[in-house]
Amino acid sequence: MEIKCFNRWSADQVKVEDPGLINYITLEPKILPKTGARYAGNRFHKSNVFIVERLATKMMNSGHKSKKHFMSSGHNTGKKNNALKIIEKALAKAEMQLKQNPIAILVKAIENAAPREEVIAIEYGGARYPKAVEVAPQRRVDLALRYITQGAYAKCFNKKKKIEDALAEEIVAAAQSLGKSNAISKKRDLERQASSSK
Numbered sequence: 001m002e003i004k005c006f007n008r009w010s011a012d013q014v015k016v017e018d019p020g021l022i023n024y025i026t027l028e029p030k031i032l033p034k035t036g037a038r039y040a041g042n043r044f045h046k047s048n049v050f051i052v053e054r055l056a057t058k059m060m061n062s063g064h065k066s067k068k069h070f071m072s073s074g075h076n077t078g079k080k081n082n083a084l085k086i087i088e089k090a091l092a093k094a095e096m097q098l099k100q101n102p103i104a105i106l107v108k109a110i111e112n113a114a115p116r117e118e119v120i121a122i123e124y125g126g127a128r129y130p131k132a133v134e135v136a137p138q139r140r141v142d143l144a145l146r147y148i149t150q151g152a153y154a155k156c157f158n159k160k161k162k163i164e165d166a167l168a169e170e171i172v173a174a175a176q177s178l179g180k181s182n183a184i185s186k187k188r189d190l191e192r193q194a195s196s197s198k
Contacts, residue, residue: 005029005052005103006088009095014104018111024137025051025107034080047138051106052087058145059083059167062153086164090152093168098175109174113147113183114140117194132194144183148174151182 004010011027024047033053039045046054060076060083076083091102098105119130135143148170155166173181179188 003029003031005031005033005050006084006091007031008088009091009101009103011101011103014101014107016107016111018114020137021111021114021141023047024141025110027051027103027107029103033084044138047141051110051141052091052103054141055106055145055149056080056083056087058149059086062149062157086167089164090167090171093164094172094175097168097172102171105175106171109148109171109181109183110141110144112177113144113174113181113187115143115187115190116140118190119193119197130193130197132197144174144187147183147186151186154182 002010002012009029011029014027016022016025016027026048028050030050030053033050033056035049035053039049057080060078060080062076091106094105095102115135117132118135120133121128122131149167152163152167152170155161155169156163170181170183174183177184179185
């Protein structure tokens, strides 16, 4: 018997095309992607967690964008069932728009939104200067998921748009590498800064 994500979508035909992320995007589907954080505290174990569940975990923390608490996270914290319902509706809308398997759309969005380089500050002799570094593959996936969720919340916070519509729009735009996606624009800004810091 084949297990499908949310008992609707198969992940059998979905392939991760980015060779750097193959070991870090897990596509072993769960009917209800909720492990209850049994892996918490195990280093690097999150890379073995189904990618939809990792997105749900990010959806529970909407409000921290650098040091500005511009959105409250309290409404979502610990409400994983709510986050999973939002993701299921968003994936269904993405499927209607692109007529593809929504798990494949999500994986493509993460691959497109994952930055390859970023900037760190190095202090040398009392002076700080930026230096471009390559991003570790696990951090690439984390940053892509963070940018997608923050972009979705920014589009619907204090607006009439529903979060599932905003999330579907963000995933579809990131999968197509469109500039209107928050994740894609963030990635391009980061890589542009890194290339100027070389």
